[in-house]
Amino acid sequence: MSKKILVYVETLEGLPADHSLELLGKAGDLANKAGLNIGAILVGHKIRDVAEELIYMGADEVHIVDDPRLDSYKLLPYTSAIVEVIKKVEPEIVLFSATVIGRELAPRVAARLRTGITADCTDVDIGDWVDPGTGRKYEKILYQIRPTFGGEIMAAIVTPQRRPQMATVRPGLFPVPPRNESRTGKVVEWNVNIPESEQSLVEVLEVKREKRKVDLKSARVIVSGGRGCGARGFELLRELAKVLNGEVGASRAAVDSGWIPYDHQVGLTGQTVKPDVYVAIGISGAVQHVVGMKDSKIVIAINKDPEAPIFRIADYGIVGDLFVVVPKLIERLKTRT
């Protein structure tokens, strides 16, 4: 093994994704603990600039596969590219962000390498482990920590023998590392063989994406609306958010209904947020949404259904019609007693 931790970096419009940078930062901590070098894997076309950027963001080395055929993400060719790099570089640990892409790319890579992988980690750490069965001690291995049973139970998982140890890590948990233009490192370009057959198996016909403008991640207070709100409800929410000096968030249902743009979406296919206060209004509390706000310090829920799952993860709540509760709440908060 080559004493490296590699982070697979996703790019968005020519820049490294924030979540990949966060992961790079975290990997740096792990690398220090384990005495490893820290690097990145980058796949795409015309990505040298991104590679340089990653060095400023903390990577000692960046392994790139630059090929016109890899211009946009495709699961199988990307899998092949990454697997080849891993076989050549032989890292101890490879980490991916648990994005939609990461959650399908990483397991395919792991399966092809016949190695172990843990999904959706909320924390990763370096530690020792003794196998109770054999008594054998494994030093400085990756502890992969994640919630199970829908979040009720935490599990710690290790991959004692196979290499690399792999994990996907939930975005939005760690800070973006500081940028330092004086950092140096090396960029290694790899030519890999991408089987012709793999390239034609999947063809992208259409992509519709909206670019994120609002950044909910830095908001200390988020007032979020769901299916129960309607366009009118969101007007009320905006007012409440203003009174609380917060941002407006939304569930996927609200965004899909067109009441608020995608960049306000919180949840599995939206953003993961950890504000001090999260007010969930007219949101039922389905897992796909909760996953994106579970770690909020305080959760306040307003919903007219007393059985709504959101109440199970709320610190405070009011069962009632949001169109009655929210205006009164706004009035009450304005009086500042």
Place this chain on the structure above:
Amino acid sequence: MSAIPVNIVVLVKPVVDPKAVVRFRPDGTIDRSAVKLVVNPYDKYAVEASIQLKEKLGGKVVGVAMAPPHAVDALREVLAMGVDEVVLLSDPRLAGSDTLATSYALSLAVKKIEQELGIVDLVLCGIESSDSNTGHIGPEVGEWLGIPSVSYVDKILEIHDGYAVVKRLIEGGYSVMKVKLPAVLSVAGTSYQPRIPSLREVLAARRKHIDVWNADAVGLDPSLVGLVGSPTRVVRMWRIEIRRRGKIFTDSDVDVAIEKLISELKKDGVSLGV
């Protein structure tokens, strides 16, 4: 869609009823006894999708689960919904399998079904399970079978001879993709509403036979499954300490409820920044 029949294998996982409270035994392991097993709710979207395709195009839908023998009852739900057959892959040597080992075993079951049906066009599954939430089975089964996989499929738009057109979700939107068949699709819960079977269908499902296959029946290499075949090990499980305060106010007088909310927030020292 073209009117060609499709043969579909749908992967389902019997899980502990997500609504039940998780209990620990004194030794720290999870007490799975006496709790009802049900089909992973996420898989039901995949089951619904497969039945809708069958209704439109014809063909056969076979459900496959890898689980201990008593899980057989949970699978009847899937039969009642309209799946033609269900097979349970069960063997003590499979116990303790992680996703790599599980996906290997399931891929062999799919291959055996392919032998029996002649062809399998699609393998469907849910995006994740309610107990492990990894989402790995779809892509890993695809890898073992050497076929494409697409996760987070919102809707299967078209099926033609040799390929499918699907709409899949990505952060911030969706993409429409053309996928060569056979392929593995993990189906999200955004477009398919799992049907509640009628009582007649429920009772008929109770009387149907469910095949149980052991490791030898599918030609499993025992060194690739179970604890011995699983590269990952769970070393510790613990209940999350974060206890939500759960102070929910149900007063029908909203002003009263709001006052209570404000005073409780104050009492707990929570500042709303106002």
Place this chain on the structure above:
Amino acid sequence: MPLDFEFTKEQEDIRSTVREFAEKYIAPKVVEFEEKQEIPIEITREMARLGLFGILFSEKYDGLGLDPVTAGIVLEEIVRADITFSLAVAYLVHTSWGYVAYKYGSDDFREDVIRKAARGDLWVGIATTEPGAGSDLVGITTTAKKNGDGYVISGEKAYISGVREAREKDAWFELGGGHVTLAYTDKTKQHKGMSLFFVPLTDPNITIRLEKEFGRKGWSFGSFVLNNVRVPETYRIGDEGRGFYIAMEGFDHARAYIALACAVGGKRAIELAAEYAKQRRAFGEPVATFQGIQFQLADNWARLEAAHALAYKALWALKMEQEGRIGRFEVTKIAASAKLFAVQAAKAAIDDALRWYGAYGYTEENPVALALKAVKSYDWAEGSLDIMRLIVAREVLGKEYIARRR
């Protein structure tokens, strides 16, 4: 007698299915039942699709050919989700009186009406009570005169459930519905001169009038006047002169289901109020820690457990009767006991449970308050509590001890 309190796997499958339906369709809308004073049509239609309206009818007529205990399981799940009892009434009346109509109806009637009832296209209600006669059915004045190949029925029935839902086609039920109606075919013979008829409420010679019910507002309650309503002979249920006796049998069915609904409704009320009591604080503690509340809870719960078991015994007795293994009057005794006991247990439990809410209990939104209003109807519906007492006493002492008319 060896007893087994376990249900079969098929019954558990059925329970899961109905529970899934109840959680998805009923629970989110329950608050509206009372507010809008009606049940959303999607609910009865979905119940029809699931086969819930055909549980007891033979498979020959598109039913499921199951037994009253299994029908009880379906009712349990409905009551758990709808503590206002509106949907419970819709289900139990159709299930019990539909069964009796099927049992004693002619083959033509089964083909023409029962098949549709089994599919849930048509609802079956009961109409014996009149403005001038309830407990004393001999006092009814509705008559049915033989006329050609049918009967002409005139009279008025009052305090009848489901008049609106049976009246309107293409609404809760595609074909509306009808009521099993008690009428005199020979007034001189008193209760030996009565007959039962299935009367479609969609008939133009019927006028309905709705009452403003005290509770259970989701399902209609009112009266209907029959103005020379013609029904074919095949719609007569059982022989002429047997109407009163068949009606008594129908009441036993209804009473068993009512007992079960009360037991389950009472338990739900306690569960809901107990959850509230855990949150509500007074004098520095959650109210649930006060032993006064705990003692009430325990006394009520024990009675409801007894009611629950007795209700299932009554349903079991009905099942035994279907199989010819128990006598008619034994069934009557158990069913009357079950209703007598369960209604009182539920009323007491719901009343206590409501009190734990404090003043909030006095609002129309409180589900336990709605349950209290609903369960009050069972002081009278399908036989008053006092009549239950007379029945049980009669069965234990013997007919000779029935108090005579003066």
